[in-house]
Amino acid sequence: MEIPSVVLSSSDGSRSMPLIGMGTAVHVLDEQELKSAVIKAIKVGYRNFDSAKLYRSEKPLGEAIAEALKLGLVQSRDELFIATKLWCTDAHRDLVVPALHQSLKNLQLEYVDQYLIHWPISAKPGICKFPIDKEELLPMDFRSVWAAMEDCQRLGLTKSIGVCNFSCAKLETLLAHATIPPSVNQVELSPVWQQKKLREFCEAKGIIVVAYSPLGAKGMRWGTNQVMDCQVLKEIAEARGKTLAQVSLRWIYEQGAGLVVRSFKEERMKENISIFDWSLSKEDYDKINQIKQQRGMPKMAFVSPNGPYKSLQQLWDGEI
Ligand SMILES: NC(=O)c1ccc[n+]([C@@H]2O[C@H](COP(=O)([O-])OP(=O)(O)OC[C@H]3O[C@@H](n4cnc5c(N)ncnc54)[C@H](OP(=O)(O)O)[C@@H]3O)[C@@H](O)[C@H]2O)c1
Numbered sequence: 001m002e003i004p005s006v007v008l009s010s011s012d013g014s015r016s017m018p019l020i021g022m023g024t025a026v027h028v029l030d031e032q033e034l035k036s037a038v039i040k041a042i043k044v045g046y047r048n049f050d051s052a053k054l055y056r057s058e059k060p061l062g063e064a065i066a067e068a069l070k071l072g073l074v075q076s077r078d079e080l081f082i083a084t085k086l087w088c089t090d091a092h093r094d095l096v097v098p099a100l101h102q103s104l105k106n107l108q109l110e111y112v113d114q115y116l117i118h119w120p121i122s123a124k125p126g127i128c129k130f131p132i133d134k135e136e137l138l139p140m141d142f143r144s145v146w147a148a149m150e151d152c153q154r155l156g157l158t159k160s161i162g163v164c165n166f167s168c169a170k171l172e173t174l175l176a177h178a179t180i181p182p183s184v185n186q187v188e189l190s191p192v193w194q195q196k197k198l199r200e201f202c203e204a205k206g207i208i209v210v211a212y213s214p215l216g217a218k219g220m221r222w223g224t225n226q227v228m229d230c231q232v233l234k235e236i237a238e239a240r241g242k243t244l245a246q247v248s249l250r251w252i253y254e255q256g257a258g259l260v261v262r263s264f265k266e267e268r269m270k271e272n273i274s275i276f277d278w279s280l281s282k283e284d285y286d287k288i289n290q291i292k293q294q295r296g297m298p299k300m301a302f303v304s305p306n307g308p309y310k311s312l313q314q315l316w317d318g319e320i
Pocket residue numbers: 022023024025026050051118164165186187211212213214215216217218219220243245246260261262263264265268271272
């Protein structure tokens with residue numbers, strides 16, 4: 001199965017990013033399960049893998065890549081697109097490059113294809129955990145942290161750099177100081193949280209939007225049922241002989257966005273990439289445009305509850 005890709009600005013001039021990637025975030029990580037899921041995904045056709053220091057998924061992902069090369073499932077590491085993320089505790093001028101070196105060691109790689117700022121906030125250096133204690137949080141110095149991200153690209157440790165969870169206002173701040181603009185902004189995106197304004201802003205600035213939790217992360221600690229239980233999506237799926245998951249993923253693809261979706265089940269992996277040989281109709285769009293918009297994780301605490309709760313919504317809005 002050929003997965004379409006988009007060209008990113010990168011240290012190599014142009015770097016192709018497959019528009020569907022496999023996510024690796026789970027509540028409780030079983031390293032062996034993740035490793036065999038990645039190998040299955042490579043067999044199914046996935047070439048883009050999304051990891052993060054926070055997920056503790058770098059090591060098993062790296063082992064799976066080494067195994068896939070040994071088995072000849074891919075001829076060279078260059079056939080894969082590997083992303084990982086800078087955690088808040090490392091979001092300080094002098095800690096960014098060492099953090100990426102550690103991630104590369106975990107992944108057994110010489111470079112990643114994409115290094116992303118995970119959240120637009122810093123925390124005191126220390127243990128990587130989530131939620132973060134309130135007294136540990138610090139505002140991010142965008143200018144110096146982004147300069148260090150640029151160093152990562154210039155040093156060849158990553159082919160491209162980007163961000164996650166940045167609002168238009170935060171992107172404006174970042175762009176005002178950036179020498180290398182972010183190649184992507186990875187954010188929650190689905191027919192139930194369409195982020196129209198942000199997508200338009202990113203398009204105007206040449207930043208590719210990548211959707212996370214495209215199925216609402218149903219069943220996850222940070223997730224919601226509102227995508228998989230959406231009546232409108234159910235009706236469209238039934239009428240078209242597709243699954244609800246495929247309708248949601250197809251809608252994202254038709255917006256020109258990339259996406260990362262997670263299932264460790266082979267049948268679902270296949271289902272999730274089978275979205276490129278059909279399209280949504282005008283009638284489908286008329287219905288999808290009517291879906292009530294709601295962020296999936298509005299009330300999730302970003303800081304632990306030994307102080308007033310601060311939600312992801314407040315972080316997004318710039319109140320913390
Ligand atoms: N940058 C960020 O801040 C950020 C935040 C969240 C996530 N992410 C990244 O985005 C990736 C994807 O997002 P996510 O894991 O939060 O949520 P998701 O991909 O929307 O949802 C994952 C859930 O959907 C189920 N699922 C997958 N395919 C399905 C299908 N075809 N039909 C029915 N259910 C299906 C999975 O169940 P089974 O496992 O049972 O198949 C799993 O419970 C993450 O793994 C992570 O890499 C990034």
